[in-house]
Amino acid sequence: GDSGIYRVVITNDLAPYGEYSVTTALANVNVSSGQVFYVDPTGENTTGESWENAFWTLQDGINAAGAHGGEVWVAGGPITAPIVYDEERTEQWGGTVGEPGRVAGSLVIPSNVSVYGGFEGYRDGEGAKETRLNQRNRAQNIAIIDGSKSRSGQSAFHTVVFGARLSATSNTILDGFHITGGRANGIANDYHTWRGGGVYVYGSSPTISNCMIYGNQAAVSGGAIAAEYNTAVNIASELNLQNCIIFDNTAQRGEDAPAGAANPLRGGGAIFNNRSSTTINFCTIMNNTCGADYTNPGGIGEGSGGIFTWADDDTHPVVTNSIVWGNTPGSIAQSEIGNPAVQYVTAAHNIIQMPLGVYPGTSNLNDAPKLGNTAFTALVGQEVADYIPLSDSPAIDAADANVVGGDDFLGVYRTVGGRADIGALELSEIGPSVACLDSLLELDLADDPDTSDLDPFDFFDGDTSVFAEAPLWTVALAPKAFDCDDIPVTQVTLVVADILGRTDQCVGDIAVTETVDPSIQVTPITRNLDANGEYTLTAADLAEITAGSSDNCTAYGDLSITAVPMEFDCNDTSLPQNVTVTIEDAQGNTDSGVVQVTIKDTDPPVAPDVTTAYDVFLLPNGTYTLTSEDLQTMAANASDNCDLNLGATSSDRTTPFNCGDIGTPVSIMLTVYDMSLNTLDMPVDINVIDEIAPDLGGIAPKTRLAMDGEITEGELLAGVTAEDRCDGDLTASIAVAAFDEDDNPVALPIDPDDRGDGQPWIILPDTDYLFTLVYTVSDNSGNEAEESTVFTLFGLQLPEITVVGDDPAIVECPFEYLDDGATAINPQEGNNDITSNIITVNPVNTGIPGIYTVTYSVAVPGYPSMPHIVATRTVEVVDTEAPVITVIAADPLYWQRGVAFPNDSSIRVAADECEGDITGKIVTTGAVDVDTLGSYVLAFDVTDDEGNVAATEELTVIVVDLLTFTIQPVGARLYTTSDDYVLSATYKDGANLTGYEWFQNGDGLGFVADSSTPNTINLSVTPADLGAGFFDFHAEASDDSGQTASDAATLEIAPPLTALPLEDVVLAEEDDFTWPVVVSGGLGTIHYQWQAKRSGDADFVAIVNGVYGLGSYDGAGTAALKLAPYASAMDGEYRVEVSDDYTTIVVGPAKLGKDTGVPAAGVIGLSILALASALGGARALRRRK
Structure with missing residues (x-):
């Protein structure tokens, strides 16, 4: 509600000047939601909520802002490469659905949206990416809204539109654009498409500022702009134009028959105001054209090459501080509803071209404006420079003296000089000037500074040392990197540029100091201990260590070098020694580094005078590998001038010792290291010793029957084994000894019946005797193994x-x-x-x-x-039985060309008595080419797991185009009186067709020989011959593959609907009566509707069940109407509308009346009587037929 055009009036009432007032320039205030959306063709076209994510098209940004209100910031291009927004615009505008004027192509700006151009934007990530509105530069960043192909490749009727048929647009701003390419060339039976080629304002109040509108056309009115009164909601437009340049637009004043043929309002090469109060301030309107295509009494709209206003008493357009010149024919014209003597256009402080005199108003001029300042061509382009005033232009300082502040079309301050200039462009002939101040900063070269590290605003005072008629655009320091030559003071260059691209520069001093430490580079060195095991670093060593060191200002040769430590001995040979080296420059800045100095001992260890052999013992696996402890024990016999590195000792023995090394010393070469890794090769003899006994196996308690005879040594050794890690299988070397129960040795073999004294070993009542068996074996190294077990001798007979x-x-x-x-x-x-x-x-x-x-x-x-x-x-x-193959498919098998042949269990199976289903093992010989017509023979074989081979089975597959019905016979529902019905079917393809046959209810009607394909076959049936009932028909075509049947078609046949006449009925009051209608025949469901034409009924009406007068109806939708009871109000004519699924007949009418001669009670059953009469009538009807 607070949006609008504002200005400030400042009044002075202090001495010595007395009271006076100054008025600021008009300022447009748009109340925004604060939400900003961005448009830039180099953005990512996603959310539109940042420059990086900017939309590519204007309407996307405007629609996003229009959801809740907001601003749209639009990127432009440099003067030589502006960004043209000419995308297709598909939003329908200008009428309701179905009206001819509902068209697409225009940029539609809704309420509460402000659209601003002049931003550098994203520019592929290299742009300014402005964050404040006042950071834009309209003079250097050009965005063009082009309608020349936005309507599906054709020109839009209006490049930009505000408002709609049933609603006004408010709180909107369009600022900083070029608007071109509109062609309002009209649609028959429509109004708006003939007017406002550039901008169409429909009963709305937008602000258009800082825009250039050119190259637009209208067939009738308003080549650039049409501000229209909305007659649908009775709202006048209140357009505000500020700082706009409007040129090279045309209104033809043609006829837009029939929508406006009788409407004489035609004109306004630039602007057409139709009962609208447009405010034009600081605008330049030049070189626009109004055609003479249409003439009308009174010359309405003629001579309006610039502006044409059709006014009523509520129309108050205002033109101030503007130039209207060079428009053909004429500058400003008005016509009015009512009083022609009223001057509706208020004009003040303008330059308006007139044939004679000046345009009515205040301080208007009729002097050539003298525009076209070539001094600005290189700065802002020819198109804008053409409208910048020359220094002797009458527009200079001629605007309303009360206007101060604001800016012009390019952003130049108003006012330059004592007063503002008339027109869209303020003449600014003086570029910026700047005087530098010395900076209070001191640079430290330690930061490797350049001017990008400095704030240019530290080098001038914005209030006292810089002057700019036009706002500053950029303030920057010339690139400079600082070095030692800049100590102690150096200069920097400050460059300023205004929005027009004019520049100035100055220089300022800044102090430079040097606190940068030298940069040390250290290189490790290696030195050998002298004969005494010592070493001291020399000056040459220090120079070698620090070679490559540098300082930003001091030469390397002038640096001083020191190191800690300087002296080394044998204790320093274990690891490289860290030495701290320090260099110092001329300013006392230092840098230190740690370098590794390697001290070497190059004397190898010394072998002992006498070496002794070393014993090793094989492990249970028959091997032995020298351990680190073994090596160190042997190496300890050597000596070194510093220390031995026993842990590093190695040998040339890379494989374990084994059984083959027993008996003879094995010579190895031992490598002994000192702490400096000097080596000694020292031979050592190794004695390999085996101390592990063989393994006995298979020893377990044994039993034996005395009846089986003597027990031999071989029997006792059976199953017993001996294995040695070194000597292998020693089973043949096993010895066994037997001992009796008293542990006495027993000689082998053992005789169960003689223990040596003629007595058996088992004496009753004992049934067994226990011997102890002892097994022994020795390996080649003398290691012996021994195990015992029990041998039981039984004195019994086994089962x-x-x-x-x-x-x-x-x-x-x-x-x-x-x-x-x-x-x-x-x-x-x-x-x-x-x-x-x-x-x-x-x-x-x-x-x-x-x-x-x-x-x-x-x-x-x-x-x-x-x-x-x-x-x-x-x-x-x-398994001796062969499997069996069964071919399931018909043989021969006719197969449809092009359909994959499965060759699976649907074709053949195999079974085996033992293995069951072995279909998966079938081997097929031959193949079917389903894409080629022909006969193919497949042979099937299978063998079971036991090698039994099945008899070969064969299948002939004939690839054909199978016979198919392409058109199926169609069933029907017929009356017995219907005409003959033709059943038709069509089939094609097949293998050697022989003919076809029709079937009725499964019975053939006779085979017809016919080899045609494709073939359409017909069967004509007579419903009267078939009679009532249901009949199924289908056709079968025959070829080599057999018979192929069509779908079944069912004929339902019934007699047509017929009914007996409806008889008249006479009843007494309160009688109950059922009035039947007798119907026969019909197809489907039979429906009834009783109708009556009673007193007061103009025609027959459907009877509704329920109370009627003193009587009541029931069964109005059935074959029997019940009067329960009858009342005289029901008297009249009655009929029944009877229908089946296809036909409707009307039975009747018959009359219902009151019989005043029959008593109301005690009479015979009238319903029975009526039914009898009806049946009698039916019989008579049948007799008449």
């Missing part, structure tokens, strides 16, 4: 197992295996049967061919710890 049936047994996969079992007896107890004690383990799987072992075992009765007695049977599962 016997007999396998029943075949052994081996053979079973065919996958048939069941039935084991015949085994029997067992116990001889120890009189051969009693212990078969029930047998444990059988049967692992046979008849589904998997292979050899299986069935195990039968039985425990020794009374001796649970003894091993079970075991017998076995071998069972072989075999």
